[in-house]
Amino acid sequence: MKLIETAIPGPTIIEPKVFGDDRGFFLESWNARAFRDAGLDLDFVQDNHSRSAKGVLRGLHYQKPNPQGKLVRVTAGRVWDVAVDIRRSSPFFGQSVGVELSAANKRMFWVPPGFAHGFVSLEDGTEFLYKCTATYDPSAEHSLLWNDPALAIDWHLDGMEPLLAAKDKVGLKLSEIDAFE
Numbered sequence: 001m002k003l004i005e006t007a008i009p010g011p012t013i014i015e016p017k018v019f020g021d022d023r024g025f026f027l028e029s030w031n032a033r034a035f036r037d038a039g040l041d042l043d044f045v046q047d048n049h050s051r052s053a054k055g056v057l058r059g060l061h062y063q064k065p066n067p068q069g070k071l072v073r074v075t076a077g078r079v080w081d082v083a084v085d086i087r088r089s090s091p092f093f094g095q096s097v098g099v100e101l102s103a104a105n106k107r108m109f110w111v112p113p114g115f116a117h118g119f120v121s122l123e124d125g126t127e128f129l130y131k132c133t134a135t136y137d138p139s140a141e142h143s144l145l146w147n148d149p150a151l152a153i154d155w156h157l158d159g160m161e162p163l164l165a166a167k168d169k170v171g172l173k174l175s176e177i178d179a180f181e
């Protein structure tokens with residue numbers, strides 16, 4: 001397993017060791033001890049799985065109180081995945097990191113608590129799996145506006161019109177959100 005730091009301290013790309021053979025491949029998608037030894041001591045309490053058509057954009061979501069850290073990956077298709085630092089005291093407040101996650105590259109992405117998270121599906125039938133460090137609480141869920149000019153996120157849409165949930169079309173701007181301290 002290889003960890004790749006990003007431009008913001010915290011969010012981390014993880015490349016698992018892939019064992020390929022005549023039958024296909026094998027990889028460890030989660031191993032508490034190996035991650036702890038690599039510096040990510042994480043305690044997960046919920047696993048999620050979603051499927052998205054090409055152009056579906058989910059996010060940017062965060063939970064407050066009880067923020068969730070998320071270890072995300074893709075097992076079919078491809079996404080552009082984004083984490084936005086929404087900790088006011090952070091020198092990186094409002095900045096984001098993005099990474100392509102796909103069934104082909106098998107990369108995982110650690111999105112720590114304190115970050116808003118979203119992704120756009122770049123292929124039909126994209127399957128997105130993730131582990132969370134806190135359980136879902138609909139009353140604490142918030143949406144940061146995906147295309148807030150203050151975030152200036154390149155979603156790699158390539159001219160595509162994204163398909164959004166009603167709640168994400170009316171997400172709040174960075175200047176309006178109840179950010180973390």
Ligand SMILES: Cc1cn([C@H]2C[C@H](O)[C@@H](COP(=O)(O)OP(=O)(O)O[C@H]3O[C@@H](C)C(=O)[C@@H](O)[C@H]3O)O2)c(=O)[nH]c1=O
Nearest residue numbers: 048050058059060061062068070117118119135136165
């Ligand atoms: C996230 C979630 C949703 N649900 C339900 C609520 C709703 O009826 C249905 C669909 O929920 P959503 O529209 O919020 O699903 P979605 O837009 O996929 O939400 C997810 O987006 C990505 C970007 C994240 O980072 C996740 O944490 C999560 O917020 O599933 C749960 O029961 N448990 C959960 O943990």
